[in-house]
Amino acid sequence: MKTFEEKWTAWVDGELSGKELAEFEASLPDKPAAEAERTAVKKLGALLRRELVAPALSNEEFFSHQLRERIARENAEQMGRFGAAETARGWDWRPVRRMLWAGSASIAIFLALAVFVMRDKNPAGQSQYLTQILNARVDPVVSPNATISMFQSKDQRVTVLWTEGLQSLPADYAAK
Amino acid sequence: MQKEATLAQPDVSELDLVQRCQAGDTEAFDELVRRYRTRVFGMIQNMVHSEQDAWDLAQDSFLKAWRSIRRFRGRSSFYTWIYRIVMNVTIDWLRKKQIKGGGSEFDDAVQLRQVDPASRTVPRAEALPHQRMERSEIRARIDSAIAQLSPEHRAVILMKEIEGLQYHEIAETLGCSIGTVMSRLFYARKKLQNLLKDLYENV
Numbered sequence: 001m002k003t004f005e006e007k008w009t010a011w012v013d014g015e016l017s018g019k020e021l022a023e024f025e026a027s028l029p030d031k032p033a034a035e036a037e038r039t040a041v042k043k044l045g046a047l048l049r050r051e052l053v054a055p056a057l058s059n060e061e062f063f064s065h066q067l068r069e070r071i072a073r074e075n076a077e078q079m080g081r082f083g084a085a086e087t088a089r090g091w092d093w094r095p096v097r098r099m100l101w102a103g104s105a106s107i108a109i110f111l112a113l114a115v116f117v118m119r120d121k122n123p124a125g126q127s128q129y130l131t132q133i134l135n136a137r138v139d140p141v142v143s144p145n146a147t148i149s150m151f152q153s154k155d156q157r158v159t160v161l162w163t164e165g166l167q168s169l170p171a172d173y174a175a176k
Numbered sequence: 177m178q179k180e181a182t183l184a185q186p187d188v189s190e191l192d193l194v195q196r197c198q199a200g201d202t203e204a205f206d207e208l209v210r211r212y213r214t215r216v217f218g219m220i221q222n223m224v225h226s227e228q229d230a231w232d233l234a235q236d237s238f239l240k241a242w243r244s245i246r247r248f249r250g251r252s253s254f255y256t257w258i259y260r261i262v263m264n265v266t267i268d269w270l271r272k273k274q275i276k277g278g279g280s281e282f283d284d285a286v287q288l289r290q291v292d293p294a295s296r297t298v299p300r301a302e303a304l305p306h307q308r309m310e311r312s313e314i315r316a317r318i319d320s321a322i323a324q325l326s327p328e329h330r331a332v333i334l335m336k337e338i339e340g341l342q343y344h345e346i347a348e349t350l351g352c353s354i355g356t357v358m359s360r361l362f363y364a365r366k367k368l369q370n371l372l373k374d375l376y377e378n379v
Contacts, residue, residue, distance in 0.1 A: 005362035006355050012365075015343070041365050043376040048337045048368075051311075051318050054218020055227070063217075063231070064209055067238050071202055074239070 012041045143167040190254045197245045205245070208254065209238050215339075216262050222334050223266050223327070225319045233269055237262045252348055259339075260349045263331050270327040314375060321371035329364040332357055 002010070007024050010016045011034075016024055028034045057063050145165040152159045188207070196204035216237060221230035241261050248257055322330055331350060335341045347354045 002355065003359065006358040009358040009362045009365075040369055040373075040376070044365060044369055044372065045337045047372065047376040048318065048333070051315055052222050052334070052338050054215060054338070055221055057214055057217050057231075058227070060210075060213060063213055063234070064206060067209060067235055068202065068206060070235065070239055071205070071242055074243075075202075 012038045191250060194245065194248055194250070194254055197242070198248070202242075205242055208258075212255070212258055213238075216258065219259070219262060219334060219339065220266050222322070222338065223330050224270065225323060229269070233266055234262075237265045240265060252345075256341075256345050256348055259335070259341075260351070263349055267327040267331060270330075317375060318372065321368055324371065325364055325367060329360050329367070332360040333364040333368065336361055 007016070007020075011021070011024055025031065143165060146167065147164050149162040150159060151162060190208070190211075193204045193208050197208065213234065217230055217234045220233045220237070221227060224230055224233065237258070241258055244261075248254070322333070325333065328350065332346055335346045335349065341349070343354045343357050346357045350357070
């Protein structure tokens with residue numbers, strides 16, 4: 001749905017036709033006044049076209065020359081930026097790769113040392129005995145204060161079962 | 177040299193030149209500039225009323241066109257496409273100038289009935305003795321009247337009356353609907369009629 005302004009503009013510019021033109025002209029309350037207004041718009045357009053003649057560029061070739069220089073300068077800057085970006089990309093990536101390698105190497109060294117240290121700190125090697133508390137195997141009703149400990153020396157291949165407060169030996173501990 | 181002579185021939189199509197530009201051929205772009213520089217400069221000068229500013233804005237417009245030439249898909253004519261860039265650059269500049277200047281240069285809120293008839297404030301052309309001075313005065317009157325329009329209204333009236341563009345071409349250039357173009361044209365004409373009535377009735 002066109003507004004009045006749109007229809008008026010189209011009518012002034014001769015862009016209305018057929019049914020649309022007939023309907024619009026029929027809707028005009030004062031046709032002669034509208035025609036006079038249309039003539040005024042035409043005169044205004046003619047005045048603008050006559051007076052606003054595009055002024056010639058005072059130095060066309062210099063205009064083009066200046067533009068060529070600006071484009072060349074911009075292209076050169078872009079190339080420079082591209083080169084810098086490539087270099088920067090190199091500087092960005094190399095340390096990352098270095099860091100990855102350094103990180104991997106550090107982890108490997110750490111794991112190797114950890115294995116070595118853990119092996120050296122093997123309780124069987126440093127402390128002579130491996131102790132296991134076997135309270136769970138003792139019947140608390142029969143021997144409420146009993147504790148059973150097991151000592152083991154792997155070097156000497158000796159295992160000692162140490163019991164305290166034991167009232168009776170569980171059946172499966174009995175010597176066979 | 178031979179290439180320049182070939183490019184400068186009018187039968188080398190714009191599309192061909194554009195495609196060469198898109199491949200990075202600055203000489204092809206130079207030819208496009210040569211074809212449109214006067215019209216672009218004239219259009220901008222009618223918008224901003226300053227030769228130096230028009231020069232700079234025309235330069236900026238063409239530079240922007242070069243930067244974005246690869247995005248030109250040929251859906252519209254190159255002429256419409258470059259005008260769109262020109263209008264964006266010029267309207268942006270006018271808007272910034274308006275903000276810097278306190279926004280008093282043009283005011284869309286001014287109702288048509290509030291505009292004083294220009295004949296009461298400006299000396300009539302026939303009062304000037306010299307023919308050249310008369311033309312200069314008329315030009316100054318028109319420039320002054322156009323300067324009172326918003327950038328969008330200026331663009332519409334100049335593209336329609338001076339450049340002879342169709343509604344749809346103006347709409348495409350300004351990125352608005354055809355209805356908006358027609359509406360802006362209506363108000364721009366009304367305002368100029370009020371400001372320049374004595375000129376177009378008497379001259």
